[in-house]
Amino acid sequence: MGQTLAEKILQRHTDQEIAGAGQIVQCKVSMVLANDITAPLAIKSFKAMNAKKVFDQEKVALVCDHFTPNKDIDSAEQVKVVREFAEEMGVTHYYECGEVGVEHALLPEKGIVGPGDIVVGADSHTCTYGALGAFATGMGSTDIGAAMALGETWFKVPPTIKVDITGSPRQYVGAKDYVLNLIGRIGVAGALYKALEFSGEAIDNLTVEGRMTMANMAIEAGGKVGLFPVDQKTLDYTAAAGRSGDMMMTADLDAVYERLVEIDVSDMAPQIACPHLPDNVKPVDETSGLKIHQSVIGSCTNGRIEDMREAAAILNGRKVDPKVRCIILPATPKIWKACMKEGLMEIFMDAGCIVGPPTCGPCLGGHMGILAGGERSIATTNRNFKGRMGSLQSEVFLSNPSVAAASAIAGEIINPAKL
């Protein structure tokens, strides 16, 4: 019997024979991740286990990205705990200060995660690395503490939903719209416990960055992982990130899927997830005209260089509505620098945007763009839960970077084609 991508990757990391969905297997992990919010708890569990050292200094990544540069005394204390632990353990991949970026943009860029890896992280958007063909998933802090100590963890082999995406998109429609559309179709628990496996010509045509945008939001459908086949584009990306030895990987032709979801993107309009759940998805024209107070372009979903270019193409030569805070956060220092080199920073500043450092910032209502009661934000982020970006009385609408930039100019949600 053929294997799905999820089964193939798990099989590489265990001696147990994987027979199919539902089975529980113990696997070696390739990378264990935690951030400034979740690492302190994982470290507490790690110490309660009497662990003296991490299983491999090269295979633990600690990224202080959520509240950094530290927004208050509590967050500074948390980062201090993580920094001291990293020093004590000799963790190679510790990121803070001028080196830090949003974890799920940073790790792929540094070549720390790649095809065939198993990555576990104390952060639910760890699933982003599925874009590279890694079995990557979020867990609780004690699981991560144990994985840091033991270098292994257990998984229940997930059934897989195959998502076939075909057609050629219209202008201003891309990866974010595909994944929002999918979540709107299957719902926030549509992939609960399951793997999503993407295929089809529209997926082949996507860049690796676009695939990361999609894999990132697998969790918003309840998914355990969102996997993409490893093709030449993936290999070019990981080689550029300094990796060697990665190989192509696809599911077997006779792999067993639980269900097939087919989406044709040919007639798709830009998609918007309306408050307060990511599956409350509508075509942009059904929400246009809604006044906004803020537009956030950044995060692990859409803070990469392509997203910056997409926003800049809209903002070029235009002005942001003076009543709108258009906050742009390139997700890593490397992306920041590329924005400067390519002249995007000038476009952003001339348009009246606020450009901030690489940080999660407003995505989780942390800092640098918190909403007051009654305020509304459009954002390229991944969650629009009640109160996610500030007041319980505020609203977040999720979109792609073109829509977020166009809306900042118009002062209301708008289809970029109508700007």
Place this chain on the structure above:
Amino acid sequence: MIVKGTAHQVGDHIDTDAIIPARFLVTTDSSELGANCMEGLEAGWGKRLKKNDIIVAGENFGCGSSREHAPISILGAGVPVVVAKSFARIFYRNGFNMGLVLLEVGDDIEKINDTDQIEVDTVSGEIRNITTGAVITCAAVPSFMQEILDAGGLVEYAKKKLV
């Protein structure tokens, strides 16, 4: 382990905020958390739970945040086993890690009614409804996960593995 107690039924999609609301997360003490177990479902609901009782749930039990306080509060309330139609993913892991036995039985969940007396063999995965006579078998807990449970949770399990 054989657990014998009263079944207490809850519905579908019981989230971790229902199990232990955020206002109680200021502690990690299991008896304190246990005193407020299911407070987000209905005020005072948890008072019906006695030692070795069993929570019987519908679909997607434990969805929502990844807080480990949720399984800790159930254990703190004296409940060693939850039987459900299905569990949310991160809760399923956290449950085992904290030493809570979770048995997923699918549609057979209909064979258990509120307040039935039931007996659970956590090793074989057999659930006997003493009140109605019905027997449900679900896949036994895999041996190494049984080891985690036997050790008293993941912290203790890892401790043993590390010496």
